Amino acid sequence: MRSIRFATVALATAALALPLATGSAAADPSAGKEAAPHSNAKFDRLRSAAPDDFVVGTAVAGGGHHLEQDYPDPFTYDREYRKVLGRQFSSVSPENQMKWDYIHPERDRYDFGQADAIVEFAERNKQVVRGHTLLWHSQNPAWLEQGDFSQEELREILREHITTVVGRYAGKIQQWDVANEIFDDQGKLRTQDNIWIRELGPGIVADAFRWAHEADPKAKLFFNDYNVEGVNAKSDAYYALIQDLLEQGVPVDGFSVQGHLSTRYGFPGDLEDNLRRFDALGLETAVTELDVRMDLPESGVPTEAQEQKQADYYQRTLEACLAVDGCNSFTIWGFTDKYSWVPVFFEGEGFANVMTDDYERKPAFYALRDTLKEAAREDDCKKHHKHHKH
Ligand code: 9MR
Numbered sequence: 001m002r003s004i005r006f007a008t009v010a011l012a013t014a015a016l017a018l019p020l021a022t023g024s025a026a027a028d029p030s031a032g033k034e035a036a037p038h039s040n041a042k043f044d045r046l047r048s049a050a051p052d053d054f055v056v057g058t059a060v061a062g063g064g065h066h067l068e069q070d071y072p073d074p075f076t077y078d079r080e081y082r083k084v085l086g087r088q089f090s091s092v093s094p095e096n097q098m099k100w101d102y103i104h105p106e107r108d109r110y111d112f113g114q115a116d117a118i119v120e121f122a123e124r125n126k127q128v129v130r131g132h133t134l135l136w137h138s139q140n141p142a143w144l145e146q147g148d149f150s151q152e153e154l155r156e157i158l159r160e161h162i163t164t165v166v167g168r169y170a171g172k173i174q175q176w177d178v179a180n181e182i183f184d185d186q187g188k189l190r191t192q193d194n195i196w197i198r199e200l201g202p203g204i205v206a207d208a209f210r211w212a213h214e215a216d217p218k219a220k221l222f223f224n225d226y227n228v229e230g231v232n233a234k235s236d237a238y239y240a241l242i243q244d245l246l247e248q249g250v251p252v253d254g255f256s257v258q259g260h261l262s263t264r265y266g267f268p269g270d271l272e273d274n275l276r277r278f279d280a281l282g283l284e285t286a287v288t289e290l291d292v293r294m295d296l297p298e299s300g301v302p303t304e305a306q307e308q309k310q311a312d313y314y315q316r317t318l319e320a321c322l323a324v325d326g327c328n329s330f331t332i333w334g335f336t337d338k339y340s341w342v343p344v345f346f347e348g349e350g351f352a353n354v355m356t357d358d359y360e361r362k363p364a365f366y367a368l369r370d371t372l373k374e375a376a377r378e379d380d381c382k383k384h385h386k387h388h389k390h
């Protein structure tokens with residue numbers, strides 16, 4: 001057993017011999033360190049701890065709030081960042097680089113540079129990719145939001161965008177967040193702030209799934225949102241809508257919960273039940289953007305109790321996903337506090353990720369790793385058991 005694991009890990013390490021934007025891994029002094037035979041570090045990776053067919057992902061930092069910070073693009077320029085990104089994860093999600101304002105900056109111009117770079121990085125590192133996102137109310141370019149288009153033109157703009165973007169990465173994207181955050185917290189469709197629904201009516205959502213499916217029949221197509229971890233008005237709205245779409249034969253494959261949690265609030269203890277009801281519709285489920293923020297302590301350093309509570313939220317979210325058959329993709333929204341969106345959006349809150357600014361592992365990291373290992377061990381036991389029965 002051990003040698004099998006070793007072989008897999010060696011393969012992953014080989015795949016990591018990738019050129020950085022600014023150099024090559026061969027010149028990276030710490031690359032060899034981790035590969036040393038006596039080193040235990042390779043058994044310490046989330047991706048290798050996970051059960052077979054269960055991917056552990058992260059957002060790939062770049063664009064969005066990063067553009068206003070005093071550091072260069074993390075994915076392109078931070079070597080340490082890229083190293084951890086390749087080593088720890090088996091799935092990646094562009095944090096902003098496939099959003100409309102990034103990838104489609106002018107009506108007749110696409111910019112695929114960063115998105116391509118992420119997809120290539122993923123290929124080299126044997127990672128799958130989650131595409132994010134195609135129909136959303138936010139981060140749309142001004143030419144679109146402020147344009148003066150007829151309904152026909154708008155519909156064609158969306159169709160063309162989905163066909164182009166999904167088509168470009170056909171076969172390379174495992175899951176697409178086709179529709180992102182289309183309901184508000186009361187479970188009402190965003191008929192005002194979502195340009196597509198406002199101008200074209202709710203039926204456009206089904207069309208988006210159809211166009212995406214045509215462009216890449218293999219990609220799994222998702223609805224994705226926040227505040228839908230538990231059973232509530234918003235997740236009920238998704239449940240009803242998806243049931244309806246499935247009856248109409250619309251190609252919806254999955255429902256995902258983002259998981260932007262805060263230790264200010266209680267843990268959504270019905271997460272597993274909620275995932276199960278979507279699973280029962282025949283859908284895949286996923287956790288796509290987990291982070292667990294906390295109130296900044298006065299000392300600037302979280303207390304042990306704060307870190308434990310955070311670790312507990314991470315662990316319970318992972319456990320809920322692991323417990324549901326069709327939940328095979330678990331993604332955290334960044335891994336280091338250094339690049340977190342949280343302090344930029346929530347005053348007085350932060351420390352939401354599993355590693356510190358300096359890439360030191362927090363209790364939350366170990367909680368995830370140990371939970372994955374335990375699940376993998378249980379899987380092995382089950383397989384072994386089955387084998388012996390036959
Ligand atoms: O992390 C993203 C940040 O860099 C952007 O500035 C922000 C703009 O809305 O979007 C963040 O990502 C969001 C994701 O795309 C959708 N779910 C909520 C995420 C956090 O806001």
